[in-house]
Amino acid sequence: MVVRVSVADGDNAVELMQRLLQEVDVVDVNFDVVQQQVQIDVGRNPDETLVEVLNLLEKWLGAGGHPPTSVEIDEHRYVLGAA
Numbered sequence: 001m002v003v004r005v006s007v008a009d010g011d012n013a014v015e016l017m018q019r020l021l022q023e024v025d026v027v028d029v030n031f032d033v034v035q036q037q038v039q040i041d042v043g044r045n046p047d048e049t050l051v052e053v054l055n056l057l058e059k060w061l062g063a064g065g066h067p068p069t070s071v072e073i074d075e076h077r078y079v080l081g082a083a
Contacts, residue, residue: 001041001042001043001046001050001073001074002039002040002041002042003039003040003042003050003053003071003072003073004032004035004037004038004039004040004071004072004073005037005038005039005040005057005069005070005071005072006035006036006037006069006070006071007031007036007037007038007069008036008066008067009036010031010033012064012066013031013036013038014031015060015064016038016057016060017029017030017031017038019056019060020038020040020053020056023052023056024049024052024053024056025044025045025049025052026040026041026042026043026049026053027041027042027043027044028040028041028043029041037072040053050073054071054080057069057071057080057081058080058081061080061081062081066081067081068080068081069081
């Protein structure tokens with residue numbers, strides 16, 4: 001399962017990718033410059049890892065003062081961080 005998170009720019013992508021790699025056991029994380037998306041391969045234990053990724057995203061959005069962002073999971077799009 002791959003989770004795609006829209007980000008404003010490369011700096012936000014690097015910040016998010018570092019936190020993901022430090023705090024969540026994901027298979028791979030990369031940045032698609034064209035789509036402006038951080039792509040997260042949750043791989044092992046997809047249900048448990050997905051919950052960890054979504055919790056981290058909510059914390060990252062709130063703590064960093066980031067605007068709401070689009071998250072795509074299995075071709076379903078959601079908005080996180082909306083009031």
